[in-house]
Amino acid sequence: MNDHDLIRQLLQNRDRENADLAEDIIQTALRLLDEKMDRRDMRVIASALKELRYAAKIFAPYQNHRKVTVFGSARTRPDTPPYQQAVEFGKAIVKRGFMVITGGGEGIMGAAQRGAGRGNSFGLNIRLPFEQEPNEEIAGDKKLIFFKYFFTRKLCFMKESDAIALFPGGFGTHDEGFEALTLMQTGKAQPKPLVFVDAPRGHYWKTWWRFVEDQLLGADLIDKDDLALFKITDDVEEACDEIAGFYRNYHSSRYVKDLLVLRLQHPVTETLLRTLNERFAKICRPGGAFQASAPLPEEENEPETLSLHRIVFPFNRTNFGRLRLLIDVVNQH
Structure with missing residues (x-):
């Protein structure tokens, strides 16, 4: 045999x-x-x-719960504005129906989980010789997972989240933010809201944004539409609005052969289709167009999505910043 x-x-x-x-x-x-x-x-x-x-x-038991991954420094002290901002964000995003995923350490991670509460928190802890003892909010919880490797941990951060919020942090925070942007810019991750949250009247991410605008966009190293992949704010409610608003109508997406299928919570109107075909025709492959559709046969293995409405089109798989702008338009209808 x-x-x-x-x-x-x-x-x-x-x-x-x-x-x-x-x-x-x-x-x-x-x-x-x-x-x-x-x-x-x-x-x-x-x-x-x-x-x-x-x-x-x-x-697995939480697949039907929307989740936000929160990144930020493990060194942020409880008496600082970014820490308090992260606590308030954790409280506010849970009220919008989301759970919170962090690295499970102290600083911003512990702050977000204190705001969210133990029952609404996941911790993806990395084994390090320093800085990464689990915070008391998640320590001992079954939703605390320990990783040996950064790459498996980062994969889980992206795979399991429906949104990402970044607070001020060091090399690790920038690594995680740029990786998230890269994965969405190249279509290797599902579209999702990405919010950089400054302290009230803070300048941390605003300074970073000027670098991106001057050095990356200014040198044609990224496209202008790529700036649509993220939002910068110093207001917790605005950050939560950005995240929750992304799922106002848009639900999820997947490829079926050459078609990108957008699953929506509300019926597709002729006005919406006309708007998309007028404004976003260039992200379709030659001769393609946006059309309403029933569930495709290939989607039968996802019965939880079969009641949703659909727009299908032959996406060129290149202009992902433009795709994000399209989703924003869909959410306005």
Whole structure:
């Protein structure tokens, strides 16, 4: 009996919906042995798979809850304006129906979770020799997950969140912010609101924005439409409005072959279609147009979305800043 038959036999009484993917994982593991992979590489792959499996297990019961990932410095003291702003943000965003994900440490992370409360918080903690002891709000909670690797942790931050809020922070905060922007700019992450939150009358992110405008946009290193991927504010309610407003009509999206499917909570009007075809025709592939649609056959494996309304179009998969502007228009209807 060959490997393929043995794996099929092993999986025959397991979850049939995902058996093909489990088979791929097992086949990949066997190839690592056949290729005599270095043990250090094997450890990285094995640890990463374990971390991602466990994180997926913890998040699974909360799939239908919208979540906001909050980034910011672990060094921010409780007596500072950014800390208090993060506490208020945590309180306000929970009132809008969102849960909060942070790195689980102190500073901004602890502040956001104190505002949100233990029941509405997830902590994705990284094992470091300093700065990353879990904050008391999340310590001991089943929703606190420990990671060895930054890359698996960052993947979970993006994959599990419906929005991102960044407060002032150091290298790590900038790394997380730029990665989020890069993933959305290149279409490697679902569209989602990204808000940079300054302290009241603060200048931290406003100074950063001037750098982006002068050095990146000014040198044609990004497009003007890319600036639509984020918002900067020093007002908690405005930040929450930006996040909640993104889902006023827009619900989610996915690709089906060459089509991008936008799922909406309200019926698609002729006025909306006409507006999109007039203002956003250039993000369609040649000859394409925006159309209302019933659920496509390929979406049958997502029954929770079948009652939603849809707009489909052949997206050029290039102008993601422009796509964000389109979603803003959709949310106005």
